[in-house]
Amino acid sequence: MNSVPNKQLVYVVEDSLSSGALYCSYLEQAGYSTQHFTNGHSALLGVKEQMPDVVLQDVCLPDISGLEVLSFINRQENPAPVVIITANSSIDVAVDAMRLGGFDFIEKPFSKDRLLTSIASAVDQHQADIATVPTAVQGTPSTSKIITGVSEYFVGDSLAMSTVFRLLDSAAKSKASVFVTGESGTGKEVCAFSLHKASARHDGPFIAINCAAIPADLFESEIFGHEKGAFSGAVSQRKGAAEMAAGGTLFLDELCEMDLNLQAKLLRFLQTGTFSRVGGQTVLHSDIRIVCATNRDPAREVGEGRFREDLYYRLNVIPVQLPPLRERGADIMLLAEHFLAEKTKANDKHFRGFTPEVKSMIMQHDWPGNIRELQNVIENVVVINDGELVSVEMMPSLAPVLSKAPAKPAAVVLSNSVPSFGSVSSPTGAGMQGIRPLWIVEKEAIEYAIEQCGDNIPLAAACLGVSASTIYRKKKSWDSGGEG
Numbered sequence: 478m479n480s481v482p483n484k485q486l487v488y489v490v491e492d493s494l495s496s497g498a499l500y501c502s503y504l505e506q507a508g509y510s511t512q513h514f515t516n517g518h519s520a521l522l523g524v525k526e527q528m529p530d531v532v533l534q535d536v537c538l539p540d541i542s543g544l545e546v547l548s549f550i551n552r553q554e555n556p557a558p559v560v561i562i563t564a565n566s567s568i569d570v571a572v573d574a575m576r577l578g579g580f581d582f583i584e585k586p587f588s589k590d591r592l593l594t595s596i597a598s599a600v601d602q603h604q605a606d607i608a609t610v611p612t613a614v615q616g617t618p619s620t621s622k623i624i625t626g627v628s629e630y631f632v633g634d635s636l637a638m639s640t641v642f643r644l645l646d647s648a649a650k651s652k653a654s655v656f657v658t659g660e661s662g663t664g665k666e667v668c669a670f671s672l673h674k675a676s677a678r679h680d681g682p683f684i685a686i687n688c689a690a691i692p693a694d695l696f697e698s699e700i701f702g703h704e705k706g707a708f709s710g711a712v713s714q715r716k717g718a719a720e721m722a723a724g725g726t727l728f729l730d731e732l733c734e735m736d737l738n739l740q741a742k743l744l745r746f747l748q749t750g751t752f753s754r755v756g757g758q759t760v761l762h763s764d765i766r767i768v769c770a771t772n773r774d775p776a777r778e779v780g781e782g783r784f785r786e787d788l789y790y791r792l793n794v795i796p797v798q799l800p801p802l803r804e805r806g807a808d809i810m811l812l813a814e815h816f817l818a819e820k821t822k823a824n825d826k827h828f829r830g831f832t833p834e835v836k837s838m839i840m841q842h843d844w845p846g847n848i849r850e851l852q853n854v855i856e857n858v859v860v861i862n863d864g865e866l867v868s869v870e871m872m873p874s875l876a877p878v879l880s881k882a883p884a885k886p887a888a889v890v891l892s893n894s895v896p897s898f899g900s901v902s903s904p905t906g907a908g909m910q911g912i913r914p915l916w917i918v919e920k921e922a923i924e925y926a927i928e929q930c931g932d933n934i935p936l937a938a939a940c941l942g943v944s945a946s947t948i949y950r951k952k953k954s955w956d957s958g959g960e961g
């Protein structure tokens with residue numbers, strides 16, 4: 478080992494002696510200490526003996542799978558961030574690794590700069606993680622800002638949202654791309670911003686680009702910038718969003734609107750971490766985290782040829798689906814009260830709450846425009862009226878109330894088509910009408926989550942708020958005729 482006190486220690490887990498030696502030399506030239514392990518078991522022993530600052534690990538190892546090494550590291554105290562090295566053909570394994578808590582992945586062949594950028598941001602993440610460990614555990618007081626969870630930035634308390642918060646909180650610890658889907662106005666941008674603020678990049682820039690709002694011919698320059706004279710109107714050099722977001726997060730809203738040519742350029746940037754400004758030759762690097770969003774169904778866009786499949790898999794590492802407001806139960810009033818207080822203060826009014834009739838009106842409405850619609854309605858009421866309580870007369874006529882969908886279970890919120898738990902027929906034929914054995918209800922919810930997560934059991938477990946081993950255990954019991 479070439480460990481020197483105060484140098485950041487990187488474990489390089491790579492079975493090829495020559496590649497491992499090359500990575501170590503790049504890292505040591507940049508001031509890191511390194512230790513090279515040529516198989517998974519020796520890396521596990523190394524981690525047990527001393528947790529490094531970062532692990533750089535090939536996903537294919539001769540003895541055990543790279544995913545096992547990753548899971549082992551993540552079960553230790555203060556685990557080091559793991560940067561996965563992958564061959565192009567094993568990209569789906571790399572995506573699995575990110576879902577299991579990997580920090581970043583880089584595809585072979587990669588440049589020295591790409592490697593160093595990823596390792597530097599992993600070191601930052603590790604230091605931020607250590608700063609969040611309670612002082613009593615760490616032994617010394619920390620002056621670093623404590624990073625709190627995403628719920629700090631989100632109004633919402635429902636079970637539906639707690640599932641989302643749990644996913645986002647674990648996503649915040651890595652650099653993995655997050656793909657947020659949900660109807661218009663459900664808070665996708667708020668979600669991206671919360672994720673940024675809860676991550677180690679919280680002091681870096683958050684740059685949001687609405688892909689639907691940029692004319693196609695200006696798109697490339699918006700994202701990658703341009704040199705002076707690159708096209709008529711380019712009177713000076715300009716940085717693009719990818720450059721401006723360096724060290725922070727780039728939020729690409731309405732991503733499915735992006736032109737196919739530019740999708741190819743975005744993919745190249747994601748693979749290499751490099752790009753050039755329009756009209757420029759210089760190769761630039763930018764260390765950014767990508768969060769993207771759409772209110773379309775991205776898998777369908779892929780199926781219909783409007784969205785590149787390879788880009789979709791690259792970005793859809795952590796999929797987050799925001800539930801529509803009508804499925805968020807008590808959150809509707811929580812948000813209404815939040816907006817009432819906010820708008821009352823901003824407009825110097827005196828509202829303290831809603832009459833019971835207005836509360837019931839708010840709860841009965843379907844809110845097709847989601848949170849944005851609710852926010853607009855409350856703002857409208859506050860600006861035009863004043864008083865202590867918002868009464869029915871003050872409310873604008875809400876669109877005709879659609880018959881409310883039957884209450885849906887909040888345990889799984891990944892789709893609008895959650896199976897009804899209020900089914901009248903009991904598969905076992907036992908019990909009173911409408912009541913079914915709990916284990917069957919649980920089995921359905923778990924099977925539904927697994928299906929929605931594309932058979933990814935760890936992800937389904939995260940969505941359900943249980944450990945993956947609980948799901949494996951229950952599946953085994955069901956398969957052998959038990960009740961889980």
Ligand SMILES: Nc1ncnc2c1ncn2[C@@H]1O[C@H](COP(=O)(O)OP(=O)(O)OP(=O)(O)O)[C@@H](O)[C@H]1O
Nearest residue numbers: 631632633660661662663664665666667772848849
């Ligand atoms: N949980 C929340 N707490 C408080 N305000 C919220 C929350 N979620 C959304 N909002 C507010 O609702 C409005 C819509 O949110 P946002 O723009 O993030 O939605 P969106 O899903 O990105 O919409 P679109 O699909 O139209 O781009 C914003 O004004 C935002 O501030």
